[in-house]
Amino acid sequence: SPKSQFVKKRIPNVKKIIAISSAKGGVGKSTIAANIAVELGKNFNVGLLDADIYGPSIPQLFGVKEKPTTDDGKRLNPIIKFNVYLMSIGFLVDEKSPMVWRGPMVISAIKTFVNNVNWSSLDYLIIDMPPGTGDALITFSQELEIDGAIIVTTPQKLSVNDAMRGIEMFKKTNVPILGVIENMSYLIDENNSKRFIFSKGGGEMISKNQNIKLLGQIPIHESISKSSDDEVPLMHSMNEDIITNE
Amino acid sequence: SPKSQFVKKRIPNVKKIIAISSAKGGVGKSTIAANIAVELGKNFNVGLLDADIYGPSIPQLFGVKEKPTTDDGKRLNPIIKFNVYLMSIGFLVDEKSPMVWRGPMVISAIKTFVNNVNWSSLDYLIIDMPPGTGDALITFSQELEIDGAIIVTTPQKLSVNDAMRGIEMFKKTNVPILGVIENMSYLIDENNSKRFIFSKGGGEMISKNQNIKLLGQIPIHESISKSSDDEVPLMHSMNEDIITNE
């Protein structure tokens, strides 16, 4: 059983580790992880680790073009931007080259991120988890003591099905679930009424079915997708908290 | 180099194999693969293989609840619905249980799909490829002679970045690229004008940058996401071809 065999490590100097996960790609997981990190970074010491080996998004979301430095040739120094300590596989490789990596290489990359980054003393480390439930997700859940996971979904059944699989995976590896965020919940049209382009009710369904809190619903808005293309997370330029109604 | 070592197999009785790929999840790859298969299925013998091991969508998109049969305990018979021969890992496992599979198990599942399905004589086999560029995608590109790949993207940079990685991967494994489809290109609002919710220009950028054909642009529409929740691909109930302007 995946539960018992592993002695999970903690990362020194890091108080709380929060995983942002979705199992299904393209639901806004990286965008939400980036904005949570920037918002928390206004009052705490926060790190953000991009664990999506095959499709790293943090370099684009934060507009980081430089490579991380190393003092001893072994440990990597995170890159600081918008008051967040950042690390991503995307910093280490060319943007266009595919990570044509099989399982074992993925695992050794994850171990490097877990053991060999100089995070300095952090209140929170946010991990933007890889989609799917394969090698990368399994290794993180087994290697690292994660204090809580936030599940991101869109309202449609296809996303809810994948989110449920992701939740099962966390249960099997003993990771507590903090709640679910429904993203792209609706669009406000010209008459100021809600248009449910991607169906509705997915977040609520997961919340009721799995007995976890629905932390918030985020509308579809051009400013969010524009902020990704413009390389500045929305929360950096905004103040009120659109992410959670907690 | 991934190119030279592999003797790629053809699947007996299958004339053409077309891969639908996106590298980034959640861009509409499975929805497009399902609709291309249903549309082609009106005039040809068509199969659809769901290769997304960690997040199979075909069971939901076609509303298939039964398990595939086998005559000899080794080879699987595809399930036929809306005049398409279907096979998916989702038919073999419970909907909610995560495929907590590491690399080697993924590879053996793919080999089963490539070698042990009784497809009967097909004009086209459409493969809904897994997102990412890990074990699953590598194994397919190296094992199987794919006649052409269609790349699906949304307009945003994050999707374009991943699509470019996927294209690189196909170039490395000698898979010809037929073109790119941009999905969720715009939304028609109350005044019948286009609203570019997810930015614009991604499909064109890939087309120009990689010298591949832009096969079409698909608007965001409730009827598409509703068709996924309702388990009937849109092209089954419609006639004109919204997918490509070829």
Ligand SMILES: Nc1ncnc2c1ncn2[C@@H]1O[C@H](COP(=O)(O)OP(=O)(O)O)[C@@H](O)[C@H]1O
């Ligand atoms: N609520 C939203 N409204 C508009 N665009 C969004 C929203 N959430 C995410 N996006 C956009 O959708 C794309 C996919 O988001 P991303 O964070 O990469 O998803 P994931 O990490 O789940 O793959 C990005 O370009 C992002 O800007």
Ligand SMILES: Nc1ncnc2c1ncn2[C@@H]1O[C@H](COP(=O)(O)OP(=O)(O)O)[C@@H](O)[C@H]1O
């Ligand atoms: N053009 C579109 N308009 C509205 N919804 C769409 C559109 N394309 C896809 N969808 C919806 O988006 C969700 C994700 O699509 P899916 O095919 O699962 O993407 P992928 O296979 O890339 O992960 C599905 O619920 C689908 O119905």
